[in-house]
Amino acid sequence: xxxxxxxxxxxMNTESADRNARHTARMARKKSLIDAAIxxxxxxxxLLLVITGNGKGKSTSAFGTxxxxxxxxxxIGVVQFIKSRTDTGEEAFLGSQPGVEWHVTGDGFTxxxxxxxxxxxxxxxxxAIAARMLTDPSFNLVVLDELTYLLNDGYLDRDAVLDALAxxxxxxHVIVTGRAASGALIELADTVSIIADEKHxxxxxxxAQPGIDL
Ligand code: ATP
Ligand code: MG
Numbered sequence: 001x002x003x004x005x006x007x008x009x010x011x012m013n014t015e016s017a018d019r020n021a022r023h024t025a026r027m028a029r030k031k032s033l034i035d036a037a038i039x040x041x042x043x044x045x046x047l048l049l050v051i052t053g054n055g056k057g058k059s060t061s062a063f064g065t066x067x068x069x070x071x072x073x074x075x076i077g078v079v080q081f082i083k084s085r086t087d088t089g090e091e092a093f094l095g096s097q098p099g100v101e102w103h104v105t106g107d108g109f110t111x112x113x114x115x116x117x118x119x120x121x122x123x124x125x126x127x128a129i130a131a132r133m134l135t136d137p138s139f140n141l142v143v144l145d146e147l148t149y150l151l152n153d154g155y156l157d158r159d160a161v162l163d164a165l166a167x168x169x170x171x172x173h174v175i176v177t178g179r180a181a182s183g184a185l186i187e188l189a190d191t192v193s194i195i196a197d198e199k200h201x202x203x204x205x206x207x208a209q210p211g212i213d214l
Contacts, residue, residue: 046172047190048165052148052181055195056213062143062175063090066100069173074140075099077133081126081178082106082146088214101139103129106146110153123155130164137169148178151185162188 049065051058066076076099080091083106095102105126107113127150133142150156162184165174176185186192201209208214 049175050189053195054197058177078143080145134168141173
C-alpha cells in the first residue's frame with residue numbers, strides 16, 4: 001500500500017540496518033568467490049596480450065602497460081610497424097628510459113606509400129627486429145605496435161609470426177596492437193581486449209592533439 005506519510009525515524013533506522021546487513025552478507029559472498037578465484041590462479045608465465053578493435057586506446061594501452069613494467073625495472077623492446085613518425089610523446093618519453101629499445105619501422109599507411117613491394121620489404125625489416133627480440137629472454141616485455149595490419153595484408157608470413165610468438169621465451173610478455181586481429185592471433189593470445197569506437201573527436205573535425213593522439 002502506498003504510504004502517504006513520511007516513515008518514522010525508527011522505521012527508517014530499521015530499514016537502513018536491514019539494508020546494511022544485506023549489503024554485508026552480499027559482499028561476504030562476493031569476497032569468498034573472488035578470494036577462491038585468486039587462490040586458484042597460481043600460474044606464472046609470459047602472457048600474450050592482444051589489444052584490437054576500432055576504438056582509440058590500443059597503442060596507448062600498450063604504452064601504459066609498458067610504463068607499469070618499467071616501474072618494475074623490466075627490459076622492454078618496442079617495434080612500431082606502419083607508423084613512420086618519430087616525434088610522438090610515447091617515443092620521446094618511454095623510448096629514452098633505461099632498459100628500452102625502441103624501433104619505428106614503418107613507412108606510413110598503405111594509402112600513403114602506395115607501393116606494395118616497398119611495404120612488404122619494410123614489414124620484413126621490422127619483423128626481423130621483432131623476431132630477434134622474441135628469441136631473447138632478456139626482454140621481459142615486447143610491444144609489437146600495429147602488427148595486425150601486416151598479418152592481415154599478408155605482408156608477413158602468418159605462420160612464421162604465430163610460431164615466433166608461440167615459441168618465445170616462457171616468461172616473456174608480448175603485447176600486439178592493431179585493428180582486426182585475426183582469429184588465429186586471438187586464439188593464441190592469453191588476454192584479448194576489443195576497444196569499441198563509440199565516438200572520436202576526429203569525426204567532429206578535431207585534428208590529432210599532441211599528448212592525446214600522438
Ligand atoms: P592510440 O594510439 O591513441 O591509443 P589506437 O592505437 O587505438 O590509438 P590507431 O588506429 O593506431 O588507434 O590510430 C592512431 C591514431 O588514430 C591516434 O591519433 C588516434 O587518436 C587515432 N584514432 C584511433 N581510433 C580512431 C577512430 N576510431 N577514429 C579516428 N581516429 C582514430
Ligand atoms: Mg595504434
